[in-house]
Amino acid sequence: MNAVRLSLIRLWALLGKEFRQMLRDPRMRFFIIVPPLVQLVIFGYAATFDVRVADVAVVDEANIAASRELIDAVAATGHFRLTHVGDMDAAEHLLERSDVRAILRFPWDFDGTGQLQLIGDGSDSNSAQLVMGQLSATLRDHLLQNRQPPLELITRAWFNQNLEDRYYFVPGIMANVVLIATMILVAMTVVREREHGTLERLMVTPLAKLEFIVGKLIPVALIGLFDVILITLVAVYLFDVPFRGSFMALVAGTMLYLMSTLGMGLLISSYASTQQQAMLTAFFFLMPMVILSGFAFPIRNMPEWIQYVTYLDPLRYYLVVVRDLFLKGGGLASHPFQFGMMGLLGSSALGLSLFRLR
Amino acid sequence: MEAEERSSQASALIDARGLTRRFGDFVAVDGIDVTVGPGEVFGLLGANGAGKTTAIRMLCGTLAPTAGSIMVAGQDMARHARRARGQIGYVAQRFALYGDLTVRENLRLQAGLYGLAGGRSRERIQWALTHLALADVAERMAGMLPLGYQRRLALAAALLHEPKVLFLDEPTSGVDPMARQQFWELIYGLADSGIAILVTTHYMNEALFCDRIALMDAGRIVVEDDPAALAHRSLSTPILSLKSEGGGTLVQELRQWPEVLEMIPSAGQLRIRLRGGCDATALASRIRGLADESGVAPLKLEQVDPEFEDVVVAILEASQQERSA
Missing domain, CATH: 3.30.70.100 (Alpha-Beta Plaits)
Structure with missing residues (x-):
């Protein structure tokens, strides 16, 4: 009983010190609040796969009712700004100078049937694909509607009707920000104590290793949780991203995820002897973790053996949980696999770092 | 005679036997015995790299010995490290408290780490602030204080839990002579209250302040004596x-x-x-x-x-010759 009381006194003293140091340091206050918001704004506004308005050169050699009708249909979507040019030479010139992203050509022998030509700028393959996809879909829809009898294809994207990329990115940012902030913070605060000689000084006191680790992790975990709530509020109220799931599930999922990020931070701190080393090691792990998580590139498109590697990436699971909670809904019981894997990876990372720091 | 020796060992607050530490092939500390009784100021003297710091780290329980036993205030360091640490006060060679906390906050942390809470904690912090003349700077950031204050703060932090044993690793290096004198007066005061004090130093004149000194070279204690007696040894080198x-x-x-x-x-x-x-x-x-x-x-x-320093140099020279022979 007395041992527990003493343990709590020691832990309380350490926690008081950690919070004081963190909140007193202006750089730390900045680190907790500004980067998450900056990332959120950048990704929320700037990062988008949507084609808002693309410049397209039109070469209408046929110049008949059918070709003009198709051109009008393309213009009517509002997604394309059309530049009419007299011949292919002029159109190619525009494409070479990147003034247009694609060329739409109606050959002189086009009579409503036959061939149409669509040329995209492959030097920017991603947007070429998007522009060409959208252009051909528009043309196809128009032709289907005008055939006898007419045929209409009704498409709908569930959970994100307008296919807003923001909806897709913002939950991902949250997962990234929490990973970066908590992993680096833990590694830095432990390594800083080692650098300043205060770690050895702490080890002379009756403070137990476990008390030390818990005292280090709790403040950072709370910061991680704070960032999650901050980003959720900004996403919902500023970016109008829906949040359809249960808030409790978000908190629970975040805690499981934090076990991994904190465990990795501790693990890094057990190898690094300077803060620079800790920082570099953290970034060495961060990049692959983000790339393999499915944040930007779908996991299903990766080579099979790499897909197996992604099972070791806690970000992969948290990303699914967060995206689903935002867009699809769900509660505590809706992601047993993801929760289980995060718990497993988290306890392994924490266990390993405990062993290492002995 | 034998019985008397045994009883003095039983009451010793620091009692290390055959203390050895190897790092790979390098033997940093090579089977030393250290015994310090209550009220005694014991000096560990030697050049940098002689093994002083390794020895003190083992005695404090932050480094496990390769061989040997350590008893601190009757607690076995190997078996009950946490209990033994509770009896130890430690002042590190460099300032190892938190520069971004105030003096009072540093003391509050240390008190908590030693299990002091509530009124007892406040009482001891007040004692430390008064006794070590830190009351005027209690709310100042520890990192902004002059070195002499930082040393006193480190000592205050080591004394909050009223330890029976105090380890001081080069406590006065970099401190001006006046402050050094004051620091030693504090140490004497503590010894008078019955604390066992082990201090490492490389200042020869400071070694003279100790009740007993041990001279270390290459991980071994080459001589251990009362410094006054040591100073009066006749030398074969005029x-x-x-x-x-x-x-x-x-x-x-x-x-x-x-x-x-x-x-x-x-x-x-x-x-x-x-x-x-x-x-x-x-x-x-x-x-x-x-x-x-x-x-x-x-x-x-x-x-x-010969002066004390001459004696020490001669002893070290003899030890080095023996080693190279």
Whole structure:
């Protein structure tokens, strides 16, 4: 009983010190609040796969009712700004100078049937694909509607009707920000104590290793949780991203995820002897973790053996949980696999770092 | 006699036997015994790399010994490290408290780490602030304080839990002489209250403040004695003290002489240590002759008693010769 009381006194003293140091340091206050918001704004506004308005050169050699009708249909979507040019030479010139992203050509022998030509700028393959996809879909829809009898294809994207990329990115940012902030913070605060000689000084006191680790992790975990709530509020109220799931599930999922990020931070701190080393090691792990998580590139498109590697990436699971909670809904019981894997990876990372720091 | 020795060991607050630490092939500390009783100030003396810091780390329980046993205030460090640590106060060589916390916050943290809470904690912090003259700077950031204050804060932090044993690792390095004097007065006061104190230092004159010193070289204790007794040991290497004006050429010449071991400038004089077994009187007259020849005068030359430092140097030299032999 007395041992527990003493343990709590020691832990309380350490926690008081950690919070004081963190909140007193202006750089730390900045680190907790500004980067998450900056990332959120950048990704929320700037990062988008949507084609808002693309410049397209039109070469209408046929110049008949059918070709003009198709051109009008393309213009009517509002997604394309059309530049009419007299011949292919002029159109190619525009494409070479990147003034247009694609060329739409109606050959002189086009009579409503036959061939149409669509040329995209492959030097920017991603947007070429998007522009060409959208252009051909528009043309196809128009032709289907005008055939006898007419045929209409009704498409709908569930959970994100307008296919807003923001909806897709913002939950991902949250997962990234929490990973970066908590992993680096833990590694830095432990390594800083080692650098300043205060770690050895702490080890002379009756403070137990476990008390030390818990005292280090709790403040950072709370910061991680704070960032999650901050980003959720900004996403919902500023970016109008829906949040359809249960808030409790978000908190629970975040805690499981934090076990991994904190465990990795501790693990890094057990190898690094300077803060620079800790920082570099953290970034060495961060990049692959983000790339393999499915944040930007779908996991299903990766080579099979790499897909197996992604099972070791806690970000992969948290990303699914967060995206689903935002867009699809769900509660505590809706992601047993993801929760289980995060718990497993988290306890392994924490266990390993405990062993290492002995 | 034997019974008396045993009882003094039983009451010893620090009792380490055969303490050894290897790092790979390198033996940093090689089977030393350290015994310090209540109220005793024990000095561990030696050059950098002699093994002092490794020894003190093992005694504090932050480094596990390769061999040997450590008892601190009756607790076995190997078996009950946490209980033993509760009896220890430790002042590190460099400032190892938090510069971005105030003096009071640092003390509050240390009190908590030793399990002090509530009124008891406040009482001890107040005691430390008053007793170590820190009350005026209690709300200042520890990192902004002058070094002397930081040293006192480190000592205050080590004393909050009223330890029975105090370890001081180079506690006065970099502190000005006045502050150093004050610091030693504090240490004496603590010893009078019955604490066992182990201090490492490389200042020879500070070693004289200790009740007992152990001289370390290459991981071993080469001599252990009362510093006053040590200072009065007769040396086989006589010492001449030379005072001259414009004796540059004379010094150049003397350096060549096989009888001269070393020449140390000291307070306007030159202390000439001679090789063991030399006839100091005969050599002194030879030097006088040389001085007359080269016209260097006036000249004071006499054989002097060895100082503490001379004794320590001679002992270390003997130890090094033994090692290389």
